[in-house]
Each structure stands twice: as structure tokens, then as C-alpha cells.
Amino acid sequence: MNERTTLSTGVTPRFSEEKLQEIEKIFQRYPADRRQSAVMPILHLAQREFGGWLSREALDYVAGLINMPPIRVYEVATFYTMYNLQPVGRYHVQACTNISCWLCGSDQVMDALKNKLKIGVGHTSEDKRFTLAEVECLGACVNAPMMQINDDYYENLTTDKVVEIIDRLP
């Protein structure tokens, strides 16, 4: 079980008109009287739009859009680990260390990442370019070891490949 808490910035972010229209389409996926079902997709969208993480104000804003009590939105945001409740770097590097990856050398992959990025697990580099995280199984086990950077999976990793992938990021 995770203990995660929300962080305030004092600034309320807002969706663009275009994104608000996208949100109307999200609501349409669910029965008209079940707007709360849209909370997860809207939080995903908010995270993408608002700099890769969700501040307390972002959660309150989403709660207002859905007409949901803010506490219910906090519950959802703190329950699901994909919602970042504090700032992350431009590249969120998430290496799997669960059983299949571990058997295939995720310890070495993690060491290579720490050396290359010069940060520890759970930390963000000073230039805000990288955040390194250890994650649970991401479902690519037959191509272990693997990591995810933002939306993309990188599989069949070796220590050399890890360095190469990081170097090639724009």
C-alpha cells in the first residue's frame, strides 16, 4: 500500500478550449449520469497538459469540471501510482525490477541508469531533465529487462543499450 499526498502550488491550471472539447467527448463514453467515470481519463489528460504532474489545484480544478467532491478526486489521484503528485523531469525513466526483469538483469540496468543519470531512485536531476523510478511489472516480461520512458517501452535492455537510449533522447 502506498502513502502518497498532494502538493499545493498556489496556482490553478486551466485546460485550453480544445482540451475542454476533448473532455466533453470523454464524458460521452459513459452514461450521462455517470460523469465520475471520466475522472481517470481527465486526470491522465491533466497530467499531460499541466507539466507531467498533478498539483492540489489541478485536482481541485478537475473536481470542479466533473462536479465531484475534491476529496474523491484526491482519493483517486493518490491511489493510482501513474498520477504524479510531485514534479517529475522531462523524461520519466521507469525501470521494472519485478521478477522477470530481475532474472534477466534489471539490477545491472538500474545501476547503469543511476550511473548515467547521476541520480538515485526517486530523484530528479538538477536540470529537471530526468526522474528515475523503480516500478512494478509493466507487462513486457518476455522482453526483459525493460524500462518505460514517458509513453514508450524500451525492451531487451543491456547496460550498453541503456546508455545509448539515454544519449539519444532529444
Add this chain to the structure above:
Amino acid sequence: MKIVYQNIHLANSHTLAVYEANGGYQAVLKAFELGSDEVIEEVKRSGIRGRGGAGFPAGMKWSFIPKNDPRPKYLTCNADEGEPGTCKDRDIIRYDPHRLIEGMIICGFAVGIQQAYIYIRGEFYRETERLQAAIDEAYAKGYLGDNIFGRKIRFHLAIHRGGGAYVCGEETGLIESLEGKKGQPRLKPPFPANIGLYGCPTVINNVETLASIPSIIERGGAWYGALGVPKSSGTKIFSVSGHVNRPGNYEVELGIPMKTLLEEHAGGVRGGWGNLKGVIPGGSSSPILSAEVCATITMDYDAMAKAGTMLGSGAVIVLDKSVCIVRAVARLSRFYRHESCGQCTPCREGTGWLAQIMTRMEAGHGTLEDIDLLSDICNNISGKTICALGDAAVGPVMGALRAFKEEFIYHVEHGRCMAG
């Protein structure tokens, strides 16, 4: 014999054009001709059991949905593939999403469902894009929508992305999540067939189960039922990972000897069969089997149950002799601690204790009493929680204590691992 994966080797197999050129969307037309009752009968006849892990007969599940009920009915496809070791559904979604969509349309028609959701794990972002593109294609062709295939049949389908919670693979946790809440599982009964999504009758099937449906309808339940072995009919995709020379997803008939799966399909155990220590046969929650048992066991529901483990999701995790069992179990115990939703005390506290004790044992600070304490904690979790996550956390610990107790004792007495 490939059924679900029959097309994935084709170029652009994810497109509607390639799916249709290879017989796609014909089974759904046949289903319309057969009529809804007969479709359910065919699925029952096939004997197909849920491929997500629980192994419940899919046709039975469909038939439990009350008829002539005024409430809307829902279909949710469980694509929350999260059991460590499992990655079979990802390849269906990436390489043959229309097979899944067609299976869902057939289910919707048979059960009388007009709205369906695919609950996909949030990390599968690219896979979601692929799946959405396929859904868009199906809508454009009139295969999804208000009058599908030009008939007075309504069937809508939408994707719902998860947020990285393993417990949402549990069907009622999934429903809660789809309703916009924390994914904390519900007490059963009532079962989702009666009170599921939005309090309405709901079918929940795994991706692989639904993707098997088009072939079952096309070729008949009896044909499918003759594949595999009794009570474990059909084919199953096994995700073979860990210490084999050719890890991969292999679709084979159920009942295949594990040794054949590993040696002939997965390229053999690294360093040869003699180098095998054990196999976790059905995802991380299934108790590990010793090499001795692996030599003769077959990959079917009954054989696995008889050996005190389970076929689960079909994730076959292979451990060679270099592996420290204590460390492997410690890693899994930390996973279950992380993923416990915190709702039930035995699981919330118990998974924490298992992880702590396993971690200190791994570090060489365990005692012989700890070994008994592990069993005691397991007994206090097992069967005492709302969902199966508690039992899942117990599986690796009890399995390892049964098959490799001497390694735990060695670890305690020497403060380090037997495997070196």
C-alpha cells in the same frame, strides 16, 4: 495450433483490411445467423475457461446474465494485464486488435449488451493508441455503433485507461475503477453478472478469452472443445520469461508437458534442463514448482491444481540454479505489499509483514522462528480477505517454503544464499 495468434506474424496484422482479408468479421455474421442463445451454447460447448487467471468457464459466465432485466447490461474486457510475468494480451492488442473487437461484438450480441469497455492498463500507452485506431476503423465501417452491420443492433465500445494499480485486474476492483473510484474490490456476492458496473449486470472477460471467441463461433464449440485436454480445452498463450534461451509468448494446446513448452518452444532452459531450479507456472502469485515436478507436469488447469499451484494467467517464469529463492520471494513480497489496496486488514498488514520478514531474511538477519512466522502470517491472510490479492501474496511464500525450505534454513544459518 494457433488461434488467437494466427495472424500476428502478418504485415499490418493490426489493420481492419488485413483482418478482413484473412476471414475477419465473418464469425460475427455467423453469430447473427445462429442467434444469441445458440452462440452462448457454442461457447459453453467449447469449454473455454477464463484466460485471465481464475479459469471460470466463459459460456457459463455469459449465461448468468439475467434475461428480461430492465437494466442496461455491460461488457468489460479486462486488459489490465498486470500479473508479473504476463504479457500475452499486449500482443493481441498490438497485433490483432480486431480479433478482440469482433469477440466483444459477438459477446454483446449473445448477451444483449449495448455498451462495452476495454479496461487497459495505463502504462500501455502505445497499445492504447493502436487499439483506439482499430476501434475508430470499426466505427467507420459500421461494425460498431447504433446499427452495426446494417442491422438493428446497437453496440458501442470505449477504452478506459487504468492508473497503475495491480488490484484493478481483479474484476470488482476494475469495476470500481471504471466508475471513477479507488480500485478497491467489492465483496462477492453479489457477483458482477447481477450487480456489476453501475449496479447493472456485467460480463467481465479477459482479452485472450474474448479474442478466442471468433474462432469458436466460426469453427464451432465442438471443434474448440476437442483441442487440449478434458476440462482444459483449447489453446492457451504462455508468456515464458526468465532463464530460457528464447523467451516469448507461445500459443499451444492446453495439456502440453511443461518440459516440451520450455525445451521445444522456448529454446530450452539456460544451461540445459539440468540447470533448472524451478518454475513459477502461472504468474507471480502461483506457487513455484521444483525442477523435479516440472519434468513431468502438464500445462492444464487440473494438473496444476493437483500439484498445489495454478495455471493462472499462463505466465511461466523460469528460474535456473543461479537464483536465490529467498531473494526472489522477497522481491515478490515487496510487490504485493506495494499493491495491496489497504482495504482488508489481513492483507494490508500481512503483506507488510511478509515483505519485512523476507527482506530481513534476504539480508541475512532472519531466524528459524521467522520461517514459522511466515507460515503463520500466510495462514492469517489466506481466505480472510475480500479479494484474491491476499492469497496471491501468500502463493509465492508458501510455494517456496514447500519446495525450497532448505534454502530458507540455509539462509538463516549462514546469513547468505545457497546459490552463492
